[in-house]
Amino acid sequence: MINCRICNRKIKQIVNLGKISLVGNFQKKRLKQKKYKISLNYCIFCKHVQISERLNPDLLFKNYLWETGVSSSNIKILKNLLLKLKKLGINKKSKIIEIASNDGSFIKILKNKFSSKVVGIDPARNLAKKANQQKIFTINNYFNFNFSKKIKYKFSKFNFIFARNVVAHVKNPNEIFKGAENILDDNGIFIVEVPHLLSILNQNQYDNIFHEHNGFHSLKSISDLCKLNKMKIFDVDIINSQGGSIRCYISKIKSKKIISIKVKKILNLEKKSKIFSNNKLKNFKYKIISHSKNLYNLLSKLKKRGKKISIYGASGKGQALMQFSKIDKNLIDYVFDKSKLKQGFFTPGTNIKVRDPKNISRNDIDYLLILSWNIKKEIIQQEKKFSSMGGKFIVPFPEPKIIN
Template sequence: MTDTDAGIPACRHCGAPLTRSLVDLGTTALANAYVPLERADTPCPRYPLHARICDACLLVQVEDAVPASEIFHEGYAYFSSFSDSWLAHAKAYVEMITARLALTGDDLVVEIASNDGYLLQYFVAKGIPVLGIDPAAGAAAEAEKKGVETRVDFFGERLARELVAEGRRPALVCSANVLAHVPDIDDFVAGIAVLLQGDAVWTVEFPHLLNLIQEVQFDTIYHEHYSYLSLVAVERILAAHGLRVFDVEEIPTHGGSLRVFACLEGAARPEGPGLARVRAKEAAAGLDRPQGYDGFAPKVEAVRAELLDFLRRAKAEGKTVAAYGAAAKGNTLLNYCGIGPDLVAFCVDRNPAKQNTALPGSHIPVHPVARLIEAAPDYVLILPWNLKREIMDQLGHLAARGTRFVTAIPRL
């Protein structure tokens, strides 16, 4: 993203000036920049977090992009395999798409942002050749242990041309929750267009902007997410690179997502029924016009006021509050609300890479889940609210001891 001559940020896709604000969340730490506990009090860099809407192409995006190399590095601590529900989602996708495309051992499946092999492992089990692409060396090493060949690199047109030169033409390219993470979205989509040939398919999943707006899911806005996607914006971006959407599924992941099926413009793929349905839903909600995004910021401010009131009352009453899930979305919430260890004593997480660290910006310590069992706090604030049911099922014994579970989104 660059500034226009007038000093106004320019759209990362079409270059138009970004004059319309969706919500300004102030300055926050990078959502996955966890700090070792012994350095918990060390100030961490903070960056502006301001989401804007492009009046021209309707792409919602953060105003100031942090270089991707500062986010997706060797120590990047997000591993998909620590969510049981996400693994189940991945396995179900593999079963569905293998049948839908009639994939065999003669086909190649490429996943972009393959992380720790959470998804491609299920193709491997079926004897279908795979290639993972991920810039985080730590996650890639975990994937290799699962038999998933992984290239440590950022995906774009350059890498796509390298793969084609090597003769690696996939029947399927899949990418779940990566398109929003790409600073140069046009380079990424151009790379997809290079990789695809014939009737090859690209499936891309992303949290649906419609749900972000309607359910006030502002905590899904963080520096790691450069864009916030609707079908209307995605169709325009793909069309600019000779691609088209031929079907869409609405799926429950991440508080409500879209799974888009795309192909080359001239591919023999008929349109599925989901495409017209989602187009109509977005139009009814006003996502096909800039004015449809107005009025979001006051709803965000109301969530902050409600959560702070609850935490301050709990403290005044001598109640203890802990958090579950050192999730990126939780860090946006905590930083925006100005919440620290004085209001939330500690956080727990199943991921060993996040344990014995402090949450970025808020400095709340992160411990293994066993700490929660020992402390039996009065309240547990579930930060990854999209996994609320899974987490409550895991901690049912705490509820039996009187612990209450709360989430802040969309309402307390």
């Protein structure tokens, strides 16, 4: 048995989800791929929700196929963040580091807009290389406390540190917090974004459970991490990213920053919503099982009536949901995705070819199941031609539903 990622105490199983192939492992050929166990658990002591499987991170992140900056919904979220950063005093003197900077597209925007000095760090060789080619200085490595000492030696301290969608991805989140505290200026701000456990539980988003996602965070769990690492949350925003995320603004514990009323409000909301109650967590298991069956039944009913079904979205979420619900080539003809890194490849564990959405046509599709449902509006808008010719969309959450 493995202990809690945050407080190191015992964890308890919520649901065993069987075995799935790694959701980022797209292959050039149809292959029988290795599958890995996955289960959801919670900590008896601090209630942090987490998977218990710990894979070698190189398997997951060395060649990472998720690039930032593809969807237009993300751009809107980004614009609001830029406004907030301006208020928080970001300027040309600011020194900024982004942990898991991906292809550098976020810090590139900060560099262009505020003329700040930016550094990125990312373990994916392909993405770090791409960033460096575009003159965004990027270190190809994992960020942890030990490595933060090297960074401090070379760059001294930072005014802004970003960790967007990475805290949930690491085995030991304390390493990120301890490392960030080490290189954070005394008046600096550490900004953390994570999918919100509240949305995951309330909207039944179990497609978030895969090997890249070690933990499912609440404001409470981020607050626990801060307390363990000499920091505090002084502000928080709920953002419409990844199906509902929280963006936490963190400072050193000794900082004089005033704590926003929003922090207390969201902590209270989490408590009131009972997301740490044993019953609600145990109940999640039955919600997952019934949703998964409903989705499979809907698709197989359509298939039996001779309908042709394809999928939009080859994100990790989609690959997890397909495998949990046994949606494979017996039901689905194609998977469409804008990412050029995935087109022409086969989906992990389900072996369906990924194609460019330009090829979406009423000739060979009756129903398009949207697995990148967090950007469904954008997709429906983009595929107007398909729907005007009688094509229909299916959205999986909160309940599988056909929409016109």
